[in-house]
Amino acid sequence: MQPAVTLRVTRYRPEQESEPTLATYEVPYRKDWVVLDALNYIKDTLDGSLSFRWSCRMGVCGSCGMKVNGSPKLTCASFLSDSLPGPIRVEPLDYFPVVRDLVVDMSDFMRKLKKVKPWIIRHDERPLAEGEYLQTPDQLDAYKQFSMCINCMLCYSACPIYGLEPSFIGPAAIALAQRYNMDSRDEGAPERLEILSEHDGIWQCTFVGECTKVCPKHVDPAGAIQQYKLTGAIHWLKSLLLPRGAR
Amino acid sequence: MSAEAHYTPYHPRWYRRRVSVWWWLQNRAYAGFVLRELTSVFVAFFAGVTLWQLRTLAQGPDAYARFLACLGTPLFVALHAVAFLFVLFHSITWFNLAPKAVVVRLSGKRVPDWVVVGLNYAAWLVLSGAVALIVLRGR
Ligand code: SF4
Numbered sequence: 407m408q409p410a411v412t413l414r415v416t417r418y419r420p421e422q423e424s425e426p427t428l429a430t431y432e433v434p435y436r437k438d439w440v441v442l443d444a445l446n447y448i449k450d451t452l453d454g455s456l457s458f459r460w461s462c463r464m465g466v467c468g469s470c471g472m473k474v475n476g477s478p479k480l481t482c483a484s485f486l487s488d489s490l491p492g493p494i495r496v497e498p499l500d501y502f503p504v505v506r507d508l509v510v511d512m513s514d515f516m517r518k519l520k521k522v523k524p525w526i527i528r529h530d531e532r533p534l535a536e537g538e539y540l541q542t543p544d545q546l547d548a549y550k551q552f553s554m555c556i557n558c559m560l561c562y563s564a565c566p567i568y569g570l571e572p573s574f575i576g577p578a579a580i581a582l583a584q585r586y587n588m589d590s591r592d593e594g595a596p597e598r599l600e601i602l603s604e605h606d607g608i609w610q611c612t613f614v615g616e617c618t619k620v621c622p623k624h625v626d627p628a629g630a631i632q633q634y635k636l637t638g639a640i641h642w643l644k645s646l647l648l649p650r651g652a653r
Numbered sequence: 654m655s656a657e658a659h660y661t662p663y664h665p666r667w668y669r670r671r672v673s674v675w676w677w678l679q680n681r682a683y684a685g686f687v688l689r690e691l692t693s694v695f696v697a698f699f700a701g702v703t704l705w706q707l708r709t710l711a712q713g714p715d716a717y718a719r720f721l722a723c724l725g726t727p728l729f730v731a732l733h734a735v736a737f738l739f740v741l742f743h744s745i746t747w748f749n750l751a752p753k754a755v756v757v758r759l760s761g762k763r764v765p766d767w768v769v770v771g772l773n774y775a776a777w778l779v780l781s782g783a784v785a786l787i788v789l790r791g792r
Pocket residue numbers: 554555556557558559560561562577578581617620621622623624625626627
């Protein structure tokens with residue numbers, strides 16, 4: 407078995423350098439270690455100044471997203487054993503400004519997420535006394551896939567359109583809009599459609615499809631966007647052909 | 654993050670990498686995507702030729718004969734061969750992507766992707782068969 411593995415990690419210390427640099431670390435190889443374990447080993451024993459985000463270590467919190475050997479990954483779910491013999495390249499996510507080392511600024515995503523109103527919208531809230539809004543398993547099934555998103559932003563890092571057109575609202579935000587549109591309890595679809603048919607919405611997407619491939623939760627944001635386009639197009643056609651009342 | 658957190662679009666110390674014009678050479682998926690986008694040029698080419706054909710057809714037998722002679726030149730044969738390959742690539746990639754956009758639910762269950770893809774190919778076969786029938790019968 408391999409005794410050690412080399413990690414090539416992007417460093418960026420804004421108070422010392424104006425461009426990111428590359429640092430090389432040797433870490434012991436363990437079969438059950440993921441890239442995040444290796445980074446933690448570096449921080450604990452080799453260089454305490456290395457900065458990166460993580461929390462749950464189990465693919466739930468969505469904070470450990472980085473590029474591993476060129477593709478966006480959750481580092482807590484990327485085993486060293488999948489990248490042998492190394493070296494393993496670790497970089498911050500693409501297209502987001504780098505704050506330090508492997509930490510990116512995600513305010514842009516947070517702002518966009520809020521914009522699509524990812525919550526249940528009702529015209530009239532039912533009084534509490536009437537109990538919960540019931541849903542059949544099939545109704546749950548209609549949106550469940552999209553609700554699995556953990557906001558890890560890997561899909562943004564995989565999307566060249568977001569890189570070229572930073573105002574694009576992006577894969578996860580649209581998938582989450584769709585998550586609420588498809589929810590039988592929600593009545594906010596027209597509001598969201600208005601936001602998402604704007605210039606920075608669904609029509610920016612040219613269906614590269616990489617967002618779906620990198621998504622660790624199988625959310626299929628590319629699918630969500632294409633389905634949304636279909637809805638948008640049908641809506642537009644209806645508004646063109648039908649009198650107001652019948653839409 | 655608190656609601657008041659302030660987003661600083663051009664923070665001086667944050668590092669932003671520019672997207673290179675060669676981004677689409679980064680991996681095969683991106684290159685495939687750009688190639689697929691490029692196929693639209695050849696689809697337009699076919700549409701253009703068809704319009705031209707209709708025009709010459711309306712202009713009478715002489716014009717149409719000249720059109721046919723033009724199609725027979727090596728340049729046009731080569732162009733058509735290349736365009737055909739691109740249009741084939743266009744059709745196949747889009748058919749395979751169809752289930753992403755079209756989600757059909759029958760009695761609450763999602764129709765599997767291969768059925769949606771299969772229906773597209775079936776429609777393609779049927780239509781091509783119909784066209785072949787009309788063309789070959791007309792001879
Ligand atoms: S859609 Fe997938 S890749 Fe994108 S943020 Fe959500 S979980 Fe992450």
